[in-house]
Amino acid sequence: MNILGLSRFQFAMTTIFHFFYVPLSIGLALCVAVMETIYVFKKDEIYLKMARFWGKIFLLSFAVGVVTGIIQEFQFGMNWSNYSRFMGDIFGAPLAIEALLAFFLESVFIGAWMFTWNRFKPGIHAMFMWLTCLGSILSAIWILAANSFMQHPTGFEIDTKTGHVRLRNFWDVLGNPQLWRQFPHVLFAAVLTGAMVILGMAAFGLLHKKTQSSESDRVFYTKSVRFSAVVALIGAILSIYAGDLQTQFVVHDQPMKFAATEALYKDSGDPASWSVISLINEKDKTSHGIEVPYMLSLLTYHQTTGSVKGMNTINKELHAKYDSKFGKDMNYYVPVNVLFWSFRFMAAVGFAAALVSILALWGTRKNKNTLYKTKWLLWIIGVCTFLPFIGNTGGWLITELGRYPWLVYGMLTIADGVSPTATVPSLFFTNLVYFLLFLVIGAVMITYSRRVLYQGPDGDGKIPARKGSLISDVESEQSKLANRSVSLA
Amino acid sequence: MSVLQIIWFCVVALLFAVFLLLEGFDFGVGMATRFMAENDTERQLYLRSIGPHWDGNEVWLITAGGAMFAAFPMWYASLFSGYYIPLFLVLVALILRGVSFEFASHALTVRERSLWQWANFVGSMFAPFFLGMMLTSLIQGVPMDAQGNAWLGFFDIVNGLSVVGGIAVVYFSLLHGLHFLSLKLEKDHARHMLNASSKLYWIAYPALVAFVVLALIFTDFYRVHSITTWLITAIILASTIYGHYSAVKDDGVSAFISSGVTLVGIIAFIFNGMFPRVMVSAGGVHDLLVKDASASPLTLEIMTGVLCVLLPIVLGYIIWSYVMQRGRVSTQTLEHSPYVG
Numbered sequence: 001m002n003i004l005g006l007s008r009f010q011f012a013m014t015t016i017f018h019f020f021y022v023p024l025s026i027g028l029a030l031c032v033a034v035m036e037t038i039y040v041f042k043k044d045e046i047y048l049k050m051a052r053f054w055g056k057i058f059l060l061s062f063a064v065g066v067v068t069g070i071i072q073e074f075q076f077g078m079n080w081s082n083y084s085r086f087m088g089d090i091f092g093a094p095l096a097i098e099a100l101l102a103f104f105l106e107s108v109f110i111g112a113w114m115f116t117w118n119r120f121k122p123g124i125h126a127m128f129m130w131l132t133c134l135g136s137i138l139s140a141i142w143i144l145a146a147n148s149f150m151q152h153p154t155g156f157e158i159d160t161k162t163g164h165v166r167l168r169n170f171w172d173v174l175g176n177p178q179l180w181r182q183f184p185h186v187l188f189a190a191v192l193t194g195a196m197v198i199l200g201m202a203a204f205g206l207l208h209k210k211t212q213s214s215e216s217d218r219v220f221y222t223k224s225v226r227f228s229a230v231v232a233l234i235g236a237i238l239s240i241y242a243g244d245l246q247t248q249f250v251v252h253d254q255p256m257k258f259a260a261t262e263a264l265y266k267d268s269g270d271p272a273s274w275s276v277i278s279l280i281n282e283k284d285k286t287s288h289g290i291e292v293p294y295m296l297s298l299l300t301y302h303q304t305t306g307s308v309k310g311m312n313t314i315n316k317e318l319h320a321k322y323d324s325k326f327g328k329d330m331n332y333y334v335p336v337n338v339l340f341w342s343f344r345f346m347a348a349v350g351f352a353a354a355l356v357s358i359l360a361l362w363g364t365r366k367n368k369n370t371l372y373k374t375k376w377l378l379w380i381i382g383v384c385t386f387l388p389f390i391g392n393t394g395g396w397l398i399t400e401l402g403r404y405p406w407l408v409y410g411m412l413t414i415a416d417g418v419s420p421t422a423t424v425p426s427l428f429f430t431n432l433v434y435f436l437l438f439l440v441i442g443a444v445m446i447t448y449s450r451r452v453l454y455q456g457p458d459g460d461g462k463i464p465a466r467k468g469s470l471i472s473d474v475e476s477e478q479s480k481l482a483n484r485s486v487s488l489a
Numbered sequence: 490m491s492v493l494q495i496i497w498f499c500v501v502a503l504l505f506a507v508f509l510l511l512e513g514f515d516f517g518v519g520m521a522t523r524f525m526a527e528n529d530t531e532r533q534l535y536l537r538s539i540g541p542h543w544d545g546n547e548v549w550l551i552t553a554g555g556a557m558f559a560a561f562p563m564w565y566a567s568l569f570s571g572y573y574i575p576l577f578l579v580l581v582a583l584i585l586r587g588v589s590f591e592f593a594s595h596a597l598t599v600r601e602r603s604l605w606q607w608a609n610f611v612g613s614m615f616a617p618f619f620l621g622m623m624l625t626s627l628i629q630g631v632p633m634d635a636q637g638n639a640w641l642g643f644f645d646i647v648n649g650l651s652v653v654g655g656i657a658v659v660y661f662s663l664l665h666g667l668h669f670l671s672l673k674l675e676k677d678h679a680r681h682m683l684n685a686s687s688k689l690y691w692i693a694y695p696a697l698v699a700f701v702v703l704a705l706i707f708t709d710f711y712r713v714h715s716i717t718t719w720l721i722t723a724i725i726l727a728s729t730i731y732g733h734y735s736a737v738k739d740d741g742v743s744a745f746i747s748s749g750v751t752l753v754g755i756i757a758f759i760f761n762g763m764f765p766r767v768m769v770s771a772g773g774v775h776d777l778l779v780k781d782a783s784a785s786p787l788t789l790e791i792m793t794g795v796l797c798v799l800l801p802i803v804l805g806y807i808i809w810s811y812v813m814q815r816g817r818v819s820t821q822t823l824e825h826s827p828y829v830g
Contacts, residue, residue, distance in 0.1 A: 074580055100555075433577075
């Protein structure tokens with residue numbers, strides 16, 4: 001592997017791992033805030049119990065999100081120093097504002113939320129979670145503003161002396177059309193992710209032996225299923241809708257990315273047909289798919305006519321446009337297989353989530369609540385806990401790999417952005433350590449989420465409930481000794 | 490050099506200083522879980538005392554990094570890529586520490602919790618060490634090229650001054666943490682902390698002398714900015730002596746303020762000495778200067794506006810959170826106001 005390959009691998013790995021937790025945290029924060037707010041207004045204790053219980057999963061996700069987030073801010077400078085020099089005038093400000101506006105907000109108020117359950121009125125306490133949630137959403141806006149510039153540069157000029165990008169109009173950077181199509185899609189996907197995880201975990205909760213014998217646990221998980229299924233359904237529909245809006249933009253703005261998600265090498269006919277699945281040969285630039293007539297015209301233009309440009313044509317256009325600046329040897333074809341399949345997985349996740357939510361709502365309907373007895377369905381819903389992560393990763397891969405060969409679209413290539421001082425051994429070392437670290441953190445995260453689930457909604461809170469039953473007597477002996485030594489000192 | 494460039498150099502310095510002032514005691518508390526605590530309950534108690542705040546305190550580092558990126562992209566790029574391995578180790582330390590708070594609360598046995606407490610301890614010790622090492626290595630002058638890339642060899646990063654510098658930051662963070670604990674734990678614990686601190690302070694004097702001697706030899710600070718550098722040295726020494734005196738006198742508040750001043754003094758020493766450079770090059774040939782490293786005037790103007798609006802609000806609710814969570818924590822706190830429930 002060379003420096004460029006290792007740097008790209010590292011960026012992909014750290015960002016994908018981070019992006020498991022970002023949408024999860026945003027979605028869970030929103031769900032928990034809504035639960036606590038319902039409790040404030042309806043005074044129904046079960047919503048308080050839900051907010052506390054699912055709040056624990058949120059805190060786990062938030063913790064991992066925070067620590068993997070620091071990597072993001074550091075690695076632009078560490079691994080992509082030439083990119084940072086080129087883009088700093090535009091890219092740095094959103095990051096600094098993100099920290100000032102969003103990170104302080106979420107970190108301070110999550111600290112308040114965690115420790116003050118019995119100190120504030122429920123309404124005020126719920127406000128802490130809303131502020132945390134607001135912080136995480138604001139953070140998404142600012143980082144996506146920075147990312148959108150890379151996809152679709154706006155509001156800049158080129159510094160004639162240095163050749164770097166210089167800010168011309170901050171509002172143009174913020175008003176980037178790419179941002180306001182990308183952000184809603186990411187936000188609703190985050191809502192879907194948080195709700196889906198609650199839904200899936202609640203299904204596992206219903207399957208658990210302890211729940212089968214405890215009426216109150218069953219009520220708790222059933223309520224959680226109904227709540228999260230509604231949120232997940234809303235999230236799924238809105239994120240599909242927002243994704244469609246984004247696609248309309250990408251068709252014209254980054255036609256290569258769009259054509260690759262459809263594996264269209266040659267221009268499509270008119271009307272264009274859509275490949276459900278396809279055998280793609282990236283070397284020979286051919287694809288053979290199972291096609292649905294009219295479908296691609298419908299998806300792209302929302303009408304039954306219209307053809308879509310293929311990658312071969314777009315490649316020629318890009319060469320004509322950029323050869324004078326970047327030379328004839330540029331390869332403008334993006335990784336077609338990855339984009340094609342990522343898109344299909346992502347879309348499938350969206351529709352599957354909607355379907356599963358409807359099934360869950362149907363299974364828990366008022367006059368005939370049979371879901372807790374329907375083990376096969378519970379298993380299906382449970383497995384769906386992991387679905388949104390596949391969808392989120394797919395979406396991210398399309399966005400970022402579809403930018404190839406650019407780091408900043410049409411302006412800076414990926415190869416030109418990497419740190420000149422990087423070395424293969426050091427990159428190899430950091431890649432390896434990150435990989436092992438993420439493996440451990442991911443495993444612990446899943447283990448502890450399961451543990452929270454199987455301790456059940458009543459196994460929370462007060463120390464004796466969490467510790468007493470499980471911790472050996474040595475512990476209480478130790479704390480007695482501790483108290484004694486303290487009083488002696 | 491424009492006024493805005495100077496202001497932003499000071500802002501970056503200030504953000505690093507506030508970071509060390511606040512996160513310094515978090516690091517110190519993390520270290521104290523092994524150096525001072527005698528059992529699991531005490532360790533939990535220590536970590537509980539910073540539980541609501543450590544995450545917010547860490548954001549100052551992220552803000553400092555972000556501000557550096559926004560205001561001085563060339564500096565950010567050179568520093569972060571040049572110090573690749575030390576910063577990577579800082580990240581690993583911060584990751585270990587960052588997850589440990591949450592993970593420890595899910596442990597079922599003392600042994601399992603002890604694993605995360607160890608992660609916290611290791612992270613709390615190595616994060617300030619490598620940060621201190623990086624900053625004190627930088628000020629000696631590092632090999633740089635005309636493009637601003639820093640090509641650092643092992644001994645550019647690890648040498649006498651940088652090791653002393655790294656240890657100094659760790660050590661003063663530990664003292665700062667002990668003073669913080671003396672304010673946050675019940676009286677008996679508090680006395681124990683100050684007692685330890687008053688003994689530990691004796692190491693500070695030889696360490697400071699070593700630091701000044703090495704800085705005299707390996708940096709140009711005492712020549713280029715002789716008055717201010719000596720002044721800051723005097724402040725560091727005075728705050729050390731006063732901190733020591735306060736610890737002996739059992740005055741936790743004064744001791745805490747003193748160790749805070751010392752930590753801020755270390756950052757002031759470094760940034761004051763570097764100015765108007767942001768990266769000191771070996772031989773002074775390719776120094777990266779404030780005037781060349783900065784973003785465009787428009788970006789600086791926008792960031793100044795953003796800072797003026799947001800910083801007071803942020804400071805407002807941060808102060809509120811400290812005031813709201815004031816008071817000493819005890820084993821009762823652990824029971825009555827545990828993690829989530």
